[in-house]
Amino acid sequence: MPTYSALTTLPGEEPAQGLAAALEDLDDAPLGVGVFEIEDGSGLWEVGAYFEEAPDDIVLMILAEAWGAKPFAVSELPEIDWVAKVRRELSPVEAGRFFVFGSHDADKVPEGRIALQIEATVAFGTGHHGTTLGCLRAFDRLFDEGFRPANVADIGCGTAVLAMAAAAVLPEARVIASDIDRVAVDVAEANVAINGLAGRVECLEAAGFEHAVLHDAAPFDLVFANILKGPLIELAPSMAAHLGTGGIAILSGLLVVQAESIIDAYVAAGFTLLSREDIGEWCTLVLRRN
Numbered sequence: 001m002p003t004y005s006a007l008t009t010l011p012g013e014e015p016a017q018g019l020a021a022a023l024e025d026l027d028d029a030p031l032g033v034g035v036f037e038i039e040d041g042s043g044l045w046e047v048g049a050y051f052e053e054a055p056d057d058i059v060l061m062i063l064a065e066a067w068g069a070k071p072f073a074v075s076e077l078p079e080i081d082w083v084a085k086v087r088r089e090l091s092p093v094e095a096g097r098f099f100v101f102g103s104h105d106a107d108k109v110p111e112g113r114i115a116l117q118i119e120a121t122v123a124f125g126t127g128h129h130g131t132t133l134g135c136l137r138a139f140d141r142l143f144d145e146g147f148r149p150a151n152v153a154d155i156g157c158g159t160a161v162l163a164m165a166a167a168a169v170l171p172e173a174r175v176i177a178s179d180i181d182r183v184a185v186d187v188a189e190a191n192v193a194i195n196g197l198a199g200r201v202e203c204l205e206a207a208g209f210e211h212a213v214l215h216d217a218a219p220f221d222l223v224f225a226n227i228l229k230g231p232l233i234e235l236a237p238s239m240a241a242h243l244g245t246g247g248i249a250i251l252s253g254l255l256v257v258q259a260e261s262i263i264d265a266y267v268a269a270g271f272t273l274l275s276r277e278d279i280g281e282w283c284t285l286v287l288r289r290n
């Protein structure tokens with residue numbers, strides 16, 4: 001059971017991975033090391049480690065300095081029931097008709113809901129984040145209004161939660177889930193299988209629309225893209241090229257303060273804003289291809 005945590009932040013993925021590797025190489029190696037991008041557009045990464053014994057402050061200071069990180073914040077952790085904590089934090093998420101849950105909550109699925117089982121893994125997308133929730137709710141509203149796309153892409157699929165939501169309610173639709181990260185694609189494939197959607201959601205590794213399968217499948221009439229502001233703006237022209245007239249883009253991964261610049265980029269690329277929803281500091285946009 002870990003009893004101490006040490007956390008720091010630094011700019012850039014490469015130094016963050018380097019610092020994590022250096023922590024793992026320590027004589028008193030931590031029980032676990034994590035590296036996460038802070039998803040606020042700042043380019044900062046967080047490196048955290050859990051130790052059984054109090055870590056050596058001097059060693060941590062030297063490592064932080066060597067990798068250009070802030071000094072580590074070390075805290076003693078209270079006794080925690082980790083199983084209960086994970087279950088609590090990964091409680092089911094309700095988004096309109098969709099009910100997203102982990103296997104430990106399989107007995108809680110209410111009657112009549114579209115149940116999507118997601119295991120807590122290294123890929124993003126358990127439904128808890130304001131961006132995933134915003135995309136699910138936006139799709140749920142469009143579905144209520146009678147929107148029945150036949151050709152769907154989920155760009156930056158993570159766990160494939162959005163692609164699976166579409167496949168679950170659109171039995172005739174072709175649904176493609178893609179991610180730039182191979183690990184996410186593997187997780188997506190596993191989730192698709194768990195949910196009995198193998199053969200319904202095609203999972204592939206691609207940056208944006210750069211894949212022959214995506215080119216050939218276009219024009220799409222629904223594209224989800226829950227990625228960050230920078231990639232979303234870069235993607236605007238190719239989003240326009242891969243959506244048919246009247247096609248819908250559900251975009252998230254952007255902060256409320258970034259929404260206007262994304263709207264401007266998509267309006268310039270030939271889209272009309274239909275709606276937006278802000279959940280906490282995160283914003284989800286629904287745009288129509290003119």
Ligand SMILES: C[S@@+](CC[C@H](N)C(=O)[O-])C[C@H]1O[C@@H](n2cnc3c(N)ncnc32)[C@H](O)[C@@H]1O
Pocket residue numbers: 123124125126127131132135154155156157158159160161162178179180181184206207208226227228231253
């Ligand atoms: C915030 S997660 C979203 C996951 C899931 N779609 C959801 O809504 O929960 C963003 C995902 O986009 C992927 N990604 C980032 N930039 C990308 C790009 N240019 N093309 C494809 N995938 C990208 C990341 O690897 C990550 O898995």
